[in-house]
Amino acid sequence: MDFASNITLSALFQQTLVGLSRTTILFIVASGLSLILGVLRIPNVAHGSLYMIGAFIMYSVNLFFGGGQAGFWIAVILSPVAVALISLAVERGLFQHLYEREHLMLLLFTFSITLVFGDLVKMIWGSDYRCVDLPSAFQGFFTIFGFPFPRYNLLLIIIGPVVAFALWFLTNKTRIGKIARAAAVDREMVGAVGINVSLIFAAVFVIGCFLAGLGGALVAPTQNIRQGMDHAIIIEAFLIVIMGGLGNIWGALLGALIFGLTDSIGILVWPQFAIVFPYVVVVIVLLFCPKGLLKSTW
Amino acid sequence: MIKKFSWKALFLGLAVFVLLLFVPRYLPRFQVYLFALIFATGLLAVSLNMVLGLGGMYQFHHAVFYGIGAYTVALFITKTSLSPWLGFIAAPFVSALFSLVIGLICVRLSKLYFGMLQISLGSLVWAVVFRWYSFTGGDDGIHGISVPDLISSTGGAYYFSLAVTALCLVIMFRIVNSPFGRSFQAVRDNPERSEAVGINVKRIQLTGMVIAGIFAGVSGSLFVVIEGSVFPELMFWTLSLEIIIMCLLGGWFTFLGPMLGAAIIVLLRTFVGIYTEYWTMILGIVLMLLILFLPQGVLGFFQEKFETDGMKTIREEK
Numbered sequence: 001m002d003f004a005s006n007i008t009l010s011a012l013f014q015q016t017l018v019g020l021s022r023t024t025i026l027f028i029v030a031s032g033l034s035l036i037l038g039v040l041r042i043p044n045v046a047h048g049s050l051y052m053i054g055a056f057i058m059y060s061v062n063l064f065f066g067g068g069q070a071g072f073w074i075a076v077i078l079s080p081v082a083v084a085l086i087s088l089a090v091e092r093g094l095f096q097h098l099y100e101r102e103h104l105m106l107l108l109f110t111f112s113i114t115l116v117f118g119d120l121v122k123m124i125w126g127s128d129y130r131c132v133d134l135p136s137a138f139q140g141f142f143t144i145f146g147f148p149f150p151r152y153n154l155l156l157i158i159i160g161p162v163v164a165f166a167l168w169f170l171t172n173k174t175r176i177g178k179i180a181r182a183a184a185v186d187r188e189m190v191g192a193v194g195i196n197v198s199l200i201f202a203a204v205f206v207i208g209c210f211l212a213g214l215g216g217a218l219v220a221p222t223q224n225i226r227q228g229m230d231h232a233i234i235i236e237a238f239l240i241v242i243m244g245g246l247g248n249i250w251g252a253l254l255g256a257l258i259f260g261l262t263d264s265i266g267i268l269v270w271p272q273f274a275i276v277f278p279y280v281v282v283v284i285v286l287l288f289c290p291k292g293l294l295k296s297t298w
Numbered sequence: 299m300i301k302k303f304s305w306k307a308l309f310l311g312l313a314v315f316v317l318l319l320f321v322p323r324y325l326p327r328f329q330v331y332l333f334a335l336i337f338a339t340g341l342l343a344v345s346l347n348m349v350l351g352l353g354g355m356y357q358f359h360h361a362v363f364y365g366i367g368a369y370t371v372a373l374f375i376t377k378t379s380l381s382p383w384l385g386f387i388a389a390p391f392v393s394a395l396f397s398l399v400i401g402l403i404c405v406r407l408s409k410l411y412f413g414m415l416q417i418s419l420g421s422l423v424w425a426v427v428f429r430w431y432s433f434t435g436g437d438d439g440i441h442g443i444s445v446p447d448l449i450s451s452t453g454g455a456y457y458f459s460l461a462v463t464a465l466c467l468v469i470m471f472r473i474v475n476s477p478f479g480r481s482f483q484a485v486r487d488n489p490e491r492s493e494a495v496g497i498n499v500k501r502i503q504l505t506g507m508v509i510a511g512i513f514a515g516v517s518g519s520l521f522v523v524i525e526g527s528v529f530p531e532l533m534f535w536t537l538s539l540e541i542i543i544m545c546l547l548g549g550w551f552t553f554l555g556p557m558l559g560a561a562i563i564v565l566l567r568t569f570v571g572i573y574t575e576y577w578t579m580i581l582g583i584v585l586m587l588l589i590l591f592l593p594q595g596v597l598g599f600f601q602e603k604f605e606t607d608g609m610k611t612i613r614e615e616k
Contacts, residue, residue, distance in 0.1 A: 043410065045539075095413050097590070109589045111539045122574065123604030145357055175529060214459060235421055242414045273429050279422035283403075290407050290424050 007268050010147050010262025011256060017144075019264030020257075021153035024160030025219045027256035029233055031167055031249055032211030032241040036245020038296075039184040039204045042095065043103060045110040047212050048234030049117035054083045055225045056121055059130045062220075069135040076217050084185045084206045085212025096198060114230065130225040138221075152221060159218065160253075161212070167249050170207070180204050184247065237283045245292030254293055258285070300307055309607030322453040325473040331524065332568060334456045336561045337463040339521035343471060343556035344497035344546040346515035351543065351550030353506045354475060354486030356413030360541050362400070363393045363511040365533030367518025369427065373439045377433075382446050386519050393515025394508050396423070405500045408489075417535055439529030443522055444464045455523045462520060466513055471553060473509060482506050543585055549594055 011269040018109045023180035031287060041177030057079035065071030090113065098109060134152055183190040183197050189199045215233075223229075240259050244251025259278045322330045346360040367389040374385025400419045404412050427434045434440070444450065449458040459543040473479055484492045485499050493499050522528060529538065538565065548559030563581070 018366060094586075098425065101589075101593075104542075105589055105593065107358075108539065108542060108585065111543075112582040112585035112589070115578045115585070119576040119579035121583070124533070176493045231534075235417065235535055239418050239421070242411070272431070273426070275429060276422065278424045279418060279425050283415075283422055286418060290411060290415065 006287070013145070013266055014149065015268055016261065017149055017153060017157070019261040020160075021156040021222075022264060023256045023260030024156040024163075024234060025215050026240055026260050027165055027217035027221075027253050028211050028218065029161055030237040030256050031163070031252040032208035032215070033234075033237045034241045034244070034247055034249065034252045035167075035171075035211070036205055036208040040095075040099070040179050041103070041106075041184075042099075042110065043107045043206075043221070043238070044208070045107060045234055046090075046113040047115060047237060048211070048230035048232075049084050049114045049121075049217075050087060050212035051207050051216040051233050052121060052225075052227075053086065053228040054079045054213030055107075055220040055229065056125050056130070057082050058217040058220040059132050059225055060125075062132050062192065067133055067135065069137060070159075072132075072135045072138075075132075075236075076214075078212035079217040080210045083216070084210040087209030088202065088206050091202050095205065099201070114234075118149045118227065118230060127227050131257050132220040132225070134221045156218060156222075162176060163214075164253050171249065176200065176203060181206055216263070221291075236278070243285050244291055245294040246296040248292070248294045248296055249291055251294035251296070271280055293295065308599055315460075315464055319457075322456050327452045330452050330456050332564065332571055334452075334459040334520075336522045336564050337459040338517050338524060339544070339564055340557035340560035341520065342465045343541050343548070343560040344467065344554070345510045345517060346541050347545045347550050347553075347556045348470060348474070348510040348513070349503075349506050350545055351556075352479065352486065353482045353503060354408055355503060355506070357416065357507070357510065358413035358542075359416045359515055359538045360510070361419040361537040362533045362537070363397055363514035364518040364521070364537075364541075365427070365528075365530070366396050366423070367393045367515030368521050368528045368532050369434060369440075369518075370515070371435070371519040371522045372443050375434045375443050375445065375522075376440055385572055386589075390512040390515040393518070394512040395512045397508045397511025397514075398504070401504045401511075402561075405503045405507070417538075420533065421535065424530060424533045427533065431536050434530075435528075437530055438450040439527060441527040443526050443528070445523050445526065445558070449523050458523055462516060466516055467554075467557075470513060476554060478502070478505065543581075546585075546593075547588060551594065 006261045029047065029051055033044060036042050036044050036047070061078050062071050062293075065074055081233035094109075094113075098106060101109075138152040138155060141153055142148070142151055142154055169177075171181060179190060179195055179200050183195075183200055185196055190200075236259060240255035241252055242255075243258065244253070244255030258281055262277045262281045263274065266274040269277070318333070321333055325333075342360070342364050346357060347359075349355045349357045370389040371382075371385040374380065374388060375382045380573055400416060403419060407415055428437050430436060431438075445455075447454075449455050481492065481497050481502050482505075485497060485502050489499050492502075518532070521532070540589045541560075542561035544563050545556045546559065547562055548557065550554030550556065564583070566581065570580050574580075593610050
């Protein structure tokens, strides 16, 4: 067993940065999930499917525009928008009739959407692996403190806090965000003062799903796009949300940070069991703080 | 869920059992295999319903105990030189142990938090199994497990599954109607009041989890007999949700409903799978329609139509 044999300062530094870029993806996906859980109280398993669809649309749009700088950015913007439109249709068509159901039913209902979306993706894109090539500006490495570091990962690390700030601004400083937070606490009261809660819920749902699509689009160049990435991400996102505190954006950030870093550092410590480490940490955290690290909105 | 003992039901059950005894004589091998698979899967679904329907607990990761049972038998046969039958005896115990540990950690919480913590613990077990190549075979699993000669043929596997499933169903039925079963149901319907009349809520819930875990382990060991292989997907969370779907499909306020749900899912997967590779989409659509229009399940629906005993009031109270 090559236990902890390849820990060097350089590797540690590099893996930390890799972990931070992974954190960005996890945070973007988990914050959308957390938003929907916190306001709408829906444990949305279909979130992972939307992430996968975002990645596949990213691939197709990027291909359509022939790759390159322009195609890449158009794809990064278009695919979350497309995912948001899909989610709008799902919310208006199906979910708005189900808000009163118990959580278990909602969970199963979103799981049924996952099954349908999974096969739809298989129908449209087939079951081959897909890759998105980075435009030349993001290929190659920066040298940080003498260590090489992929440029794209650095971009991700910058995008993470930007999204976190945008979300904080949206929920705390805008009218719709304030109404949404109020509706999360007492839906009937908000409705009683003459606000159309149904529309607010739709907006929150669409924003949350937009984030899933964005996460999928951003992750596309860093890994193979394939069937099954929906099942992998959703469980991670759920654990992050639970670990951070349901419905708490900063909790999602903290959870994603812990999850991403233990994953990437774990590869150095014990490569074979690297995927086990984040789960161990989640279990330890939940043992001591069963309701998550930060205050949940529930 | 509670159902009084009746001679009619006993007679009906015995008749079905005797009929099933003749299945391998008249049906082709593949269908006999399917029947055996339905028994194992149905036992799993009924065991989940012990906590989900009877106890109202969000057992989101039941497949872990199923997988543990299957892996226990598989590892007993491939890694030790002890009698394989010992593996079948050990499987429920190991599952019960995992159930106890996971249960001890989880029962402090309730509802969605309980379910999510269980999913994280279950995923931890899955991740270890998925990666421990030298012991569990990692993501490949273990194939070509040679079970004892007596039960290695399709017919042998069938009779073994039938006997074990029937025995387990009888035991579970007894448990459901025991004082424990009644208290468990009381805890589901009103935990505060149960606590007030002196029921130790957490202990009842933990016991329920362990019992369900035991039977899930038994059903996992049946899977090894039928399929001759184990793989980590047996404890992946999607399977857990599939079992919940079986309970929902059959109706989780009935005792045998989950069995029916399991049969529907297994048959759907097999026969729709022949015509199209997109069978999960069909399953998804069925599930959607079910939740929208038939939330009490197929068997529950018919019971509501034809019976007017206490079922309805139980449902309304919930």
